[in-house]
Amino acid sequence: MTIRTAIIGLGIMGRRMLEHLEKHPHYTVTAIWDPDKGACDAALTLAPDARLVPSADAAIQAADLVYLACPPIPRKTYALAAAASGKAIFLEKPLGVDVAESRDMVERLKAFDVPVAVNFTQAAGAALADIGSAVKAGDLGDLVGADIILTYAQWPRGWQQTADWLRFRSEGGMTREVISHFLFFSERILGPLTLVWSQPDYPLDQDLCETHIAARLTSAQGQIVTVMGSIGGAQPDRQELTIKGAKASRRVSDFYRDAQSTGGDFTALHKDDADPRAVSLKAQLDDLALLCAGKPNRLATLDEALRVQVLVEAMLAGHRTKSDATTA
Template identity: 70%
Template sequence: MAFRTAIIGLGIMGQRMLENMSLHPEFAVTAIWDPDPTACDTAKKMAPTAHQALSAEDAIAHADLVYLACPPAPRKAYAIAAAQQGKAVFLEKPLGIDVDESREMVTALKALGVPAAVNFTQAAGAPLRDVSDAIETGALGQLMGVDIIVTYANWPREWQKAADWLRFRDEGGMTREVISHFLFFSERVLGPLELVWAHSSYPEQSDLCETHVAARLLNAEGLPVTLMGSVGGAQPDRQEVTIKGSKTSRRISNFLNDAISSGGDFIPTGDTPADPRATGLKAQLDHLALCLHGKPNRLATLDEALRVQILIETILAESK
């Protein structure tokens, strides 16, 4: 039988997951909730048989799995409430914004023993798997490090503007929302990272999120991760992670586009999926089903997500 799923938070990610869960045989969305009635109305049209809950607690009661796509601040309370009722939990990233609260949440979820994972969307995808295989077989040669480059003309981007909290310093920003994915990818490739230095810049309006960020991190062997992010200027979005090797390097653009270089131009390793986002979410849901069945899977663990959160929040705190 399909896993009965409640979705709490019906903004961009909640609606995307609702759409893709509705197409997946292992999941049935049985309850939806968001404090915004307009978001609920939109989601109800997408899943007319789902229970439109009156509260987060009501949604949790109607499911075996709770997917938390709400902003970071309330996730701890909802996750623990679900786990206390024996419900599995799938959390959006970042894990949270307060490191101490996230540590408490991770400890509580582990103690309660329910299946739990975090939706770093590259975890189960082909690029991370293929890059990991190339490292294992020696196809990259000696690893040299990772470069992360993220640039946007505007933040939030046009399609994100309905999620107004993304523009504020307390919970939003490109570093939490996007760069966290690429630090997760880097840790899967290089192992745990330690921050060496960082600098983040903010606008004059003190409640708005960062506009520029730079950082250098090292793994246990001293291999560097170099990070640069910026907002501003007429340009297309640029989202790149380059895994550098002495023989070949791999560049993942826009989360799923994998390309290889042996010193010349980067050349795609294969055909780009017709719908890259749907392909990535399908892989995540396949592995979420494995997680719920107690089988090995490639989803991000709570500990991995907590490590990434600590790095992100430390980077954002290093400002002048």
């Protein structure tokens, strides 16, 4: 039997997941909902046979698994409603924007004891698995730390323009949307991180999200993670994480491209897939099916997502001490 799935939130990520759920043999999309008619119309163009329901609650009741692709602030309400109805839940990241609210949500979701995971898209991907294996085998030597570098000509990026909330300080920004992925990846390799300091820069319009951010974090072993993000200038997008070892280093670009250096130029370890995003999403959905069946899986846990959120919100606030960011 397939997993009856509802989607709440039909923006960019909701529609993307709808398209891939429709192709996956383990899922049947039984309900979709968004308060915006334009988003609903766009989703129905992708999946004409999808059942558009009149409310979030109707979507929850029509499924065994609820995928929440709405903006961060309303996710808590929908997640707790789904959990109270005994549904499995797949949350988009970030977990939220208010740490206290997210802590409360995590505690309450755990009490319901339903399957829950958060969609950090690299969790089930080949790059994280291969680098994790290489680290365990000693192929990288002693780990030195990591560098996270993002540069964008504009934010939101061209393909994100319809998600207007991404440009606002209250819920959006590159740190929550992209740097969070690489913090999650770094913690899977280096263990929990502590924020030492951060310096965000914001436009004069205080409603808008950060344009630049720099930060330094450390692992329990003293490995340093350096973060640099900037927006502006005529340039191609750059988004990369480098896991640095004494013998070799691995660089993940654009989430999927895995390359290695032993001191010289980085060289690709694999040929690019024709559609790397599709490969990544299928891997996530494969592991989501394992989660729903109560089996071991590689998806991000609530605790991992909360740790990342604590780091991100401290980074965005401008952080100069080691308090709060050490535990979730």
